Amino acid sequence: MTTIYDVSRLAGVSAKTVSRVLNEPDKVKIHTREQVLAAMKQLDYSPNASARQLRLGGASSLGLLLEDPSSGYQSRFHQALLTACMEAGKHITVELFEGVKPDWESRVDRFLNEGRVRDLILLPTLCDFEPLKAHLRKRDARAVLIAPSIFDPHFPSVVMDDRAAARQIIEHLFSLGHKRIGHISGHPDHSASILRRQGIFEAYDAAGRQRPGPDLFVAGDFMFKKGIEAAEALLSLPEPPTAIFAANDETAAAVSMVAHKRGLSIPADLSVVGFDDAPIASAVWPALTTIAQPYLDMSRRVVQSLDDWDANFPGGTAATYMTRHDLVLRDSTGPAPK
Incomplete structure (x- = not known):
């Protein structure tokens, strides 16, 4: 599947610039716009963002639900998602999910309605919370799951090995x-x-x-x-x-x-x-x-998966995208003591 990042690499511009060509072409210089359009044609890239916006009733932001913003894992993903959204010319709206309380469904509904959110990002452990995913399906909302424990045929997931x-x-x-x-x-x-x-x-x-x-x-x-x-x-x-x-x-x-x-x-x-x-x-x-x-790579894949939603279901069930990792060697490991 060709992505916005493939187009940006071929055109020699940022993903944010490609997004502007798609959404606000008048704000991009003619020469740059022609480069991007030529790259899109060469790669046969066909964005469906405009149709998506009509189907979603004007939703403008990606939504992120956080259970513990102070945790290193969630804060790093929050930062990476902010970067990925900025590159793609998108906005992200964040809400605290304070556990399963009697009014959690209505709080989620307010978040979706008042934040004009229809595309969500679910981190562990919310990505495995079945009542929430069922509620999102009922609302016709979309979500990408990051590192879920359980495969869900309705929502694509992004994982590392x-x-x-x-x-x-x-x-x-x-x-x-x-x-x-x-x-x-x-x-x-x-x-x-x-x-x-x-x-x-x-x-x-x-x-x-x-x-x-x-x-x-x-x-x-x-x-x-x-x-x-x-x-x-x-x-x-x-x-x-x-x-x-x-x-x-x-x-x-x-x-x-x-x-x-x-x-x-x-x-x-x-x-x-x-x-x-x-x-x-x-x-x-x-x-x-x-x-x-690979926080940033995973976040970029999340944003792209939401942007090209239909491509996530090649065989009728949601795809799982695997990203690469790196072993970082520092001073805490050394030869075993004799």
């Missing part, structure tokens, strides 16, 4: 000589937790090593406090791990704090790996080796 990322982390630790590796997982019901465990096992299987025992897996629920408890449990084992892979950077930071309290040196005595590349990853000492989630 958690299993491959976890395998890459373990293989990195293997290359440093680590044999006993602990894992602090996220919420047990979330697909990321399940996929990352599979990735860990894949790394062990591919290396011909025996899989780690259950004592090396502790739930941290993506929370700093739980991360402290999990780190204490792992480092109190009769034979503690020489490396710990945490579900996110917040729990990895908790591991670092516990290790320092115990007088352990990172990475000389213990290597620590996080996930997400949140601001805390480079703020703690030593800075965390981590997986950089």
Whole structure:
């Protein structure tokens, strides 16, 4: 599927400029407009934004529901979505979703009506909240799900390869000589937790090593406090791990704090790996080796999926789009202690 970003690359302009050519052509210089139109013709790009606006009754903003704006994960996506919308010449309206209260449906309705919102973006855990998705279908609203645990045929989703990322982390630790590796997982019901465990096992299987025992897996629920408890449990084992892979950077930071309290040196005595590349990853000492989630790439795909809605259902059910990640090597990992 050709996207607005493909057009912008071929024309040598920003995605925002392409959007202006589509929506406000009089505000774009003639030469630039001709470049963009030529690129659209060459790529056979046929936007359907105008028809979409008519079908949606004049809706003008994308809507984002946040459960915990203070969390590193949600705040990073919020920032990336703002950038993606700015590039595409769109606006985003944000609302706090304060859990399942008796009037949550009416609050969502007010958000849709007063914010002129028909296209929504749902982050975990709202992307798995079935009553909300059913309510949106009833309202004929559209939504793109980011990293859902459950496939939904009605809404396209944008994900990263958690299993491959976890395998890459373990293989990195293997290359440093680590044999006993602990894992602090996220919420047990979330697909990321399940996929990352599979990735860990894949790394062990591919290396011909025996899989780690259950004592090396502790739930941290993506929370700093739980991360402290999990780190204490792992480092109190009769034979503690020489490396710990945490579900996110917040729990990895908790591991670092516990290790320092115990007088352990990172990475000389213990290597620590996080996930997400949140601001805390480079703020703690030593800075965390981590997986950089492709927040901006995922956000651009979300915006494009909403813009070209019909292309999301090639076989009658919603598509799932996979984006790439990066392993960021910093000072928190090193050779296994002898």
